Amino acid sequence: MSIDELRFYTRNVLPEKARDLIDNFMDTLSAISPLIYIFIILALLVVLYYTFRKLKGIHSRTTQRKELIEKLSLANTLQDYISILTEFLKKSTPGIKKIGIYIKEKTVYKLASSDIYEEGFREKDTFMEPILNEIREYERAGKYHIYSFSISSKSSAIRVISSESLNFERLKTDLAYLSALIENFIEKDNLRSNLLKTKVLKEVKDLFSAPSFNLQNYFTFIGNIILKAGNLGGVKIITGSNTIRIGNFDTKNSECRQLKVRNTDITIEICRKEGIKQEDIVNTGRFLDLISAMLSFYSNKSLIDDYIYVLETAVKVFEDSNSFYRQHSSKVEIMAKLIGEKLGLESSKLLNLRYAARLHDIGMAGDIYELALKDLKFSEKDYSILKFHPLTGASLTAPVDSLYPISNIILQHHELCDGSGYPHGIKANEMMFEAKILSFCEMFVGFISDRPHRKRYSPEMAIQEVSILVPEKIDREVFLAFMDQKETFLNELEKIT
Known part of the structure; x- marks a missing residue:
């Protein structure tokens, strides 16, 4: 087709054909009964109605969950938390007559909340963990429908009793959401309890430690x-x-x-x-x-020395129970002693530094020890718990401060000069000089030791790693004193390994 033919077709033939198609369509519509029009309009209205209801339902559930989160943020106890969750579940599923929420304590599930609407139907107060595996997701008891749910960690279980059959797949979504919220609250509550415990320990330490005890x-x-x-x-x-x-x-x-x-x-x-x-x-x-x-x-030196012996024994038991930490404190003490001597610490301060080096990880004894042995890198939660051990160690060693003021050295043994350490994030001008020595020794010995999540560094690699941190995180004077004593330290290390 030539250009002229194409131009003639688009200008004359094509518009004519389009008009014919439109005329034919209009003739067809005029032949259709008005009832068909009404039916089509009604169908469209029904579709719009159900679409609107669905969107409204989604918006309503989103609003409910937003309100739920706001209420939960104000809850102070697990019981308050569970009461709010129970109220939410009742509103979202009106057919529910009773909700039993169980919290796991070791191998026993204890009834934390039971919302009973009708007489004569009571949940057991406790059941053992193996029983949870035998409980079916759905069972019938007379006129009641019973639904049971537990998340994969099995930290909690929820039993729902309804007078009518429920869409269990949809219910499971709500129960999984509630279970996750409960588990999250329990973790935060445990963390809050540990913080409170640490606060109390610190207050007792402040009362009885050398600077303030009178x-x-x-x-x-x-x-x-x-x-x-x-x-x-x-x-x-x-x-x-x-x-x-x-x-x-x-x-x-x-x-x-x-x-x-x-x-x-x-x-x-x-x-x-x-x-x-x-x-x-x-x-x-x-x-x-x-x-x-x-x-x-x-006022009794022998009693304090006996107490130190008890603490040293606890550290030894902790370190000997796993090859990753065996003789860790002894290595730190040797290194701290050499640096302290090189820097000319007076004898009493050098003795305190050695005691602090021996006992710096006494706060690791207990639950925190399990974290230290994890064959993984620490999660944020693990790391936040691990940060407690200098506080615990300082509290445990406070009673010896009247003769050997070491608790504050232990408190600061993970602090760094730029304030990026823990537990308090203090900077160089607030750190004890002995703590700067101990912090560096702890870090270096850690580098040259195997850990569950990595192999040890060679001394050369470790020196390269720590030298990058001078003077921002590590005191320059302390680092230079170590470099002068490096060979002596490595020789001493060979004798005990």
Whole structure:
């Protein structure tokens, strides 16, 4: 077809054919009954209606879940958390009559929440883990339909009782969502509990450690406990020329009794309007024994040395139980001693540094030890738990600070000069010099040792790795002192490995 023919076709023939097609279509429509039009319009309206309902349902569920998350963020206890989840499940599935939520503790599932709507149907309070494997996802009990669900980790289980048959596949989606939320809350709650425990340990450490420990603080602390535990009106502690009064004293209208602390010149006077009973004297006597023991401990070198021996034994048991950490503290001590001597630390500080090196990982004894042996790189959760061990170690060693002030060295043994360490992220100007030495030694010995997730570095590779971190993370003076003592350290290392 030539260009002229194509032009003629598009200008004259094609428009004519299009008009013919439109005319034919309009003739066909005019021949159709009006009922067909009505049917088509109704069908379109039905499709639009159900599409709208589906979109509204999705929006409603999204809104419900958003509201659920907002409510859950305000929950303080597991019971509050589960109550909110139960309410959500009831609203999303009205046919449900009862929900039983079980939380696993070791091998036993305990009923954490049971929302009963009808009399005569009660869940068991507990069941053993093997029973969970035998429970069917769906079973019938009279007029009730029972649905059971547990996520793969089996940390929790949910039992739903309904008066009508439910779409279990859709229900499982909701139950999986709720189970994941419960598991997440339990993990956060455990973490919160550990943080609280660590906070308490730190407060006790602050009370009894060398910089802050004094009789005034200690007696005030004990006096307040005696006052509250015995529901007394007032407690007076008389220590020679010093008198500490706690509570309200009304000696005219109260009965008071004085009690002596054994092997000391300390007297405790307790008062109460309702009178002092023999039971009060016995209970207060227990605190007097504690005062006597604590004063004896802080002034008795042999007792403190015995306590250090106990801690050293605990570290040895921890390290000997796995080849990855065997003699770790001994290696750190040798290295710290050589650097300390090179830098001219006075004898008392050098002794404290050696004790701190021996005991720096005492906080690893217990649950944290299991994390250290994982054959994987640490997850964020694992790492956050592992960060507790310097705090725990500092608390455990605080009682020896009166003779050997080492707890703060241990507290800081994972801190780095640029503030990127843990647990407190302090910088070089806030770190003890002994802690800078211990931090470097801990890091270097770690590099040249096998770990569950990697092979050890050669000394040359380790030196190359740590040299990159000077002076940002590692103190330059400490690093140079080590380089001067490197060969001596490696020779000493060969003797114990």
